[in-house]
Amino acid sequence: MNAAANAQSTGYNFAYLDEQTKRMIRRAILKAIAIPGYQVPFASREMPMPYGWGTGGVQVTAAIIGPDDVLKVIDQGSDDTTNAVSIRKFFAKTAGVETTTETKRATIIQTRHRIPERELTAKQTIVFQVPIPEPLRFLEPRETETRKLHALADYGLMHVKLYEDIARHGHIATTYDYPVEVAGRYVMNPSPTPKFDNPKMDMSPALQLFGAGREKRIYAVPPFTKVRSLDFEDHPFKVQTFDTPCALCGVENVYLDEVVLDDRGGRMFVCSDSDFCEERRAEGHRGELSGEEPAFLKTAPAVEGEAT
Amino acid sequence: MSASTAQTSTIATGFADPVIAAQANFHAAMTALSRPGTVTTLSAGLIAPEPLTAELAAVALTLADHETTLWLDPALAASAEVVAYLRFHTGVRIVAKPRDAAFALVVDLAGMPALSAFAQGTDEYPDRSTTIIAAVQSLDAGRHLELAGPGIAERASLSLDPWPSNLTAELAANRAQFPRGIDLVFVSAGRVAALPRTTSVSEG
Incomplete structure (x- = not known):
């Protein structure tokens, strides 16, 4: 798609959101970068799409995108699913930006549930759509309590959960949304990416931003930041492996x-x-x-x- | 006629194109904070009343609004024009105590209160802390600082002029109380760099 074909529609502010909303989101993003892995509350807005379709990611993208950016949107790794196509069109229409499906050409990549196989660069920002940002939520439903656990860096509950996996299945059976520790402090939900993608977050040259619209949280992993998947000495973290290569391109060791x-x-x-x-x-x-x-x-x- | 002349002499203009300018300035600040030691271009694109620098004003207009609180250092607070300019363009609430501020604008780095005088955030809400935006003479001469931490591949450095002698020790104390702490953004003519609370700073 070229920029001329994406003539920006009139009647909307650049990238849809009003300026006050963008300022509020931008302030949250800067705090998120300064406190890696900490979930910053923000006043999530109603977007022209239902919760669960990437409203958090869309708001983060709208707050950071500029006229010179090139946007790629993926859904489970694919550029051509309904959600990805719709979000690309949304920004082509409201911001007039160029969109692409090529990972190497994109400056902003909004993603649902995957990190591209090609290594990201320092010129790129990846924006994750997050359904449940709180890694401890299913272990402790009270926000007041999970907040206290984060404040005390008390992540024993999460280790118990992983241990119960081992007790029941003989190995850690969590395969996606696999909890990570960021910069040696906060335990964070990497969004429901397969755990295969967790190692890509570690010391990534790209800035990683996470937006949860319904849950009203923004968090971030700055570039070149340690991201460690939680594990045990006798049950080290392992990613999925596949027996066969890709049936179309023959590649091995990808998801x-x-x-x-x-x-x-x-x-x-x-x-x-x-x-x-x-x-x-x-x-x-x-x-x-x-x-x-x-x-x-x-x-x-x-x-x-x-x-x- | 005379009324309109008086009007223009009291409040200088803000961004010519607020949407595009705010995005560009935010992007520069985001890059600076996510990659400590990196100095990026900040094209202010406005004229600010003295002693406020154009870059300080640009960051303030990009990030502050009626939902935020702002503390001005004594040199800035003394200028009625600066206060009127910031109030008019942002609607920000100007506070007297550094501890109440979401943002602080500083033109006299040597005379800045101790970092511990600003809002530190709480253990539950470490984001409720002050971001200091300080104008400096230079971002590549002066005190040479070695930086390490998130956002830095191996090592990074930054040179700042002026650099108060006690600030290095204060930053070490700031780093030690992570996740609470102050984030600092430095601007000079057309440029911006930052030291978030995660960065450990040593004088090299």
């Missing part, structure tokens, strides 16, 4: 989605990060199910030249 192919148990595993997979296929990588390269894609002289 894969399972796709059911038929009603006889046929299934394939493909990259969850659609841009990463497309980029590899464009480079000529082929997977088990990608088939022969279609004739019209072959640049005949070059291929024959290499063959001879």
Whole structure:
């Protein structure tokens, strides 16, 4: 999409939110950066989409985005799901910014439940949509109590939960929303990303911002900050592994989605990060199910030249 | 005619384009706070009444409004023009005690009260603390500081002029009471840098 096609619509302030709201969110973001992993309360606004569809992430993006930014939005790693397309269109319309699906071109990446496979750079900011920001919420429902536990850095409850996992299943069975300790102090919810993505948060060159609209919290991990997944000496943190490479691009050691192919148990595993997979296929990588390269894609002289 | 002349002489103009200018200034401050030691461009884009610098005014107009409290150091508070300018453009509540302030504007860093005089936040709400925005002569000459902490890959440094001799020790005490603490933003002509409460500072 080019910028001209995204002519900004009139009747809205730049990036939808009014300036007073942006100032309030910006103040919360600066505090969040200064206190890594601490959830800063903010006066979340009603957005033109339901709670649960990324209202927190959208408000954070709207507060930081400028006319020169290039926005990418992913939902479970994919650029082309309804939520991702809608949010991209929302900002193309209200801010007139350029949008992209390419991770390497984006300056702001808003995400639901994944971190791109390609390593982020210092020029990028990643904005997470967060449903439940409080890691202790399902262990202690009272806000007054969880706030006290954070103040005292008392995270024993969380270790008990992980221990109970081990007692019941023989290993830590938490696979997403896996709690992390940020900069040696606050325990934080990384949003429901698979735990596969937790190591990417550690010492990431990109600024990571988290917005929870319904729960009215903003938090952050500054660049180059220690992010440690909680574990035990005898049960160290481990990420998911996959037995097969991506069926379309053949890559290994990335996060894969399972796709059911038929009603006889046929299934394939493909990259969850659609841009990463497309980029590899464009480079000529082929997977088990990608088939022969279609004739019209072959640049005949070059291929024959290499063959001879 | 004479009334309008009097009007323009009392209150100087704010941003020409408040939406775009506020975003650019916020982005500069966000980069400075998330990457301590990094000095970024801050194009103030306004004219502020003396002794308020254009950069201090730009940060104040970007972040302060009727929901926030602001403390002015004695040099700024003494100027009726500065007070009128900030009130007119932001609607901010100006407070007399540093402890009540969400933001503090400082032009005389040497005469600034001790960091412990400002709001420190509480253990439950460490975000309820003062952010100090101080104007300095230079962000690349003067006292050389070695920085470490979140936002810094290995080591970073920053040079500040002026640098009060007691501030390094005060920052160490500030760092020690994390998550409570003060965040400092420094501005010079067209530039901004910051020392959030997470940064450990040593004189190198």
